[in-house]
Amino acid sequence: MKEYCFGIDVGGTSIKCGLFRVDGTLEEKWEIPTRTEEHGKAILPDAAASIQAKMQERGISREKVAGVGVGVPGPVNREGEVSRAVNLDWGYKHVSKEMEELTGLPAKAANDANAAALGEAWKGGAEGASQVIMATLGTGVGGGIIVDGKILPGVHGAGGEIGHANIEPSETEPCNCGNRGCLEQVASATGIVRLAEKELEKSTEDSMLRMLGAGGLTAKAVFDAYKQGDSLAGRVVDKFAAYLGRGLAMFACVVDPEVILIGGGVARAGMPLIDAVQREFTKAAFPSCKEIPIRLAVLGNDAGIYGAARTVLQ
């Protein structure tokens, strides 16, 4: 009888670990540092050792553990193989197989943004929904698609890579991926700052954003000014919302989900952000998709461990 499972979320600086009951109750979470030296060869052994120590500490036998799910910041295919993960200095790695060998437990692997979407669909902002689109707005824009309650990983591990949808073909600056015009360039924290800089250059209009010192112009500052009625910040938020809302409407034509979630650091701006995006989404969406609700993700940084744990129960 399986009672427990582990969810591991491997990040560039720390590895988040969660011990879950199979009903989705988070029993305990903890973090260990990510050692990226020597092509990150210690990362999975460190995680495995931490899991085994936890099992010993709690007196949990192997028979009671359904498995270990691992979220990785890179493309992961259906077989649990990673082609490369830049932030971990990994080249090809068969993550699920290696974790099975290290722990003697069944293991699965998923892209971290996909795992976050699955976590939110399991126990978060889309709890109970089987069809979900999630956009994670952080330094970049990640995404995850849930179809029939499962991650859509894609053939090259690029399922849900919505941050690289070409939303602005007239863009002249390159995205990190090498293309020009990606959603990430206008809807991530850095993208919102870019939009604000352009808006500030265009006019000499008074704005709270103009008084910020070097480094002070952040996505948070833009949303704070917007909430206080700053009209230039309002135009920046309108542009951001038009791009993201229209993008989500296009993705909804493909997937037609029950709910769309927005998470990541930028989403801390809360309901004013959601309201702006929902308005633009509704404008652009196919008629039978116009009512799809856009909601805030609720699990924050824990979404990844929830989703990783969930993968071993499917």
Added chain:
Amino acid sequence: MKEYCFGIDVGGTSIKCGLFRVDGTLEEKWEIPTRTEEHGKAILPDAAASIQAKMQERGISREKVAGVGVGVPGPVNREGEVSRAVNLDWGYKHVSKEMEELTGLPAKAANDANAAALGEAWKGGAEGASQVIMATLGTGVGGGIIVDGKILPGVHGAGGEIGHANIEPSETEPCNCGNRGCLEQVASATGIVRLAEKELEKSTEDSMLRMLGAGGLTAKAVFDAYKQGDSLAGRVVDKFAAYLGRGLAMFACVVDPEVILIGGGVARAGMPLIDAVQREFTKAAFPSCKEIPIRLAVLGNDAGIYGAARTVLQ
């Protein structure tokens, strides 16, 4: 032991019927007229009677038939319910249930463009692929998404409605759906004619397209002129390909399929169309999706009966 299944593709003027072996061999196909009078109430009974007549004619007992799949020109949900089908003058109808009652056979229903995608993934241009995006370019633009070998129907039956992705936010004319800027407005047969008309208005440049009489300016004429080196037609095809290629690249960020198919009447333009779209797709696609091949659908008008038949085998 099931040996046979039926695929039915209900169109506005005719109902296509196919008798298949369960291995996908098309034994026989035929058509009957679509009687749309009195809210199309005779449509499913006519189809059921035609199936039963065929079983009697061939001496096929009910025990040997896996079921009847029905493709419908409208949104169909997972349960086989249609909310409305304008071309058939149908309001709400539980198609699969009604067909089961009429025939005494298991029945399923799917949107016709989704069924066409499934048919092509089963026995057509994407045979053997489990992850497919198909775009059907006809009077409008339809689409179908295959994930894990099955149709992605969506929550409101709008899965794969890629013709209504908002690809051109600066569009001023309305689409049939009521929105402005849909892919259908620039990538359907009528959309290509619109692009050509705009291009002809913009200049007085010599072009084979200028000499066509009223009604002569068709998508086929545009591609014919393009193949003969007409430079104005070339610009029209470039615009069409940029919209469609970029749209498909955005959808590929969501689904990350093995193959993308293009079908429908417009696709009769053949490889020159595919080459132009592939070029633009590769430009806009996320790096790990750039190699996804774009291919011609091959089943033509039979794709729908193939896919409808396939649904009852899953």
